[in-house]
Amino acid sequence: MSEEKQNNNQLPTSAIANPSSRTPEYWFEYPVRVQPHHTDYLGVVWHGTYIAWMEEARVECLRSIGIEYADLVVLGCDLPVVELSLRYHRSIQLGMVAVVKTRMAEVTGVRINWDYVIESPNRQELYVTGTVALVALDRERGKVMRQLPASVKDALAKISTSLNK
Numbered sequence: 001m002s003e004e005k006q007n008n009n010q011l012p013t014s015a016i017a018n019p020s021s022r023t024p025e026y027w028f029e030y031p032v033r034v035q036p037h038h039t040d041y042l043g044v045v046w047h048g049t050y051i052a053w054m055e056e057a058r059v060e061c062l063r064s065i066g067i068e069y070a071d072l073v074v075l076g077c078d079l080p081v082v083e084l085s086l087r088y089h090r091s092i093q094l095g096m097v098a099v100v101k102t103r104m105a106e107v108t109g110v111r112i113n114w115d116y117v118i119e120s121p122n123r124q125e126l127y128v129t130g131t132v133a134l135v136a137l138d139r140e141r142g143k144v145m146r147q148l149p150a151s152v153k154d155a156l157a158k159i160s161t162s163l164n165k
Contacts, residue, residue, distance in 0.1 A: 027101040027117070028064065030057035034096050043094035050086065050128050054116050057100040058132070067155045075149045076139045079112065083133035089126045097121055107156055110136040110145050 030053070038049040059069055072079065092098055098118050105113040111133055118128040136145040136152070148156070 027103045028057065028061035030060055030100040030102070031121070032056075032098050032100055034092055034094050034098070036094060039094050045092040047086075047088065050088075050118060050130075051084070053098075053100045053118065054102065054114075054130060054132065057102045057116070058114055061102050061104075062155075065155045065158055067152060072149075072152070073139070075151070077145065077149050077152065078137040078139050079134040080137055081132055082111075082135045084130070085132075086128060086130040088128055092118075092127050098127060104156065105131070107148075110148055112136075112156070 032053050034045055038045050040046050062069070097120075099121055101117045101119070103115050105115045107113075112135075114132045114134070116128070116130040116132070117126070119126050136148050137143070138145050147153070
């Protein structure tokens with residue numbers, strides 16, 4: 001089995017341990033392989049699939065720092081997307097492998113901004129770049145929270161501190 005195939009079968013385990021070749025900052029890496037249901041009738045990844053991959057990467061990144069979405073539900077906290085921007089650089093075809101890289105860019109009050117890069121495993125091809133903004137929402141009241149729950153704030157501070165060293 002090739003090294004690329006071995007690495008693609010493992011989910012990433014840390015939001016802190018994956019340096020990017022593009023910048024000196026650290027990114028969480030989430031490998032994906034294009035399956036038939038990700039594509040249109042020509043075998044090209046459908047544009048909405050990239051958004052789903054970005055969310056999967058973000059959820060796994062949060063899990064790696066101790067934030068489980070199920071725990072947020074128990075706390076009554078939701079993190080809906082309030083802003084999304086994508087730039088498609090190059091298409092990805094059926095069967096190809098890509099790496100979805102994400103990092104928390106900034107936390108301002110209850111707004112959390114994320115950056116994304118989707119590229120080839122060898123970093124030679126850039127497919128998509130994007131940003132997403134989330135806002136903490138009180139699930140019961142359906143209103144924006146005044147502040148992040150303490151456990152979420154502490155976990156985000158941990159990643160923020162680690163990434164800015």
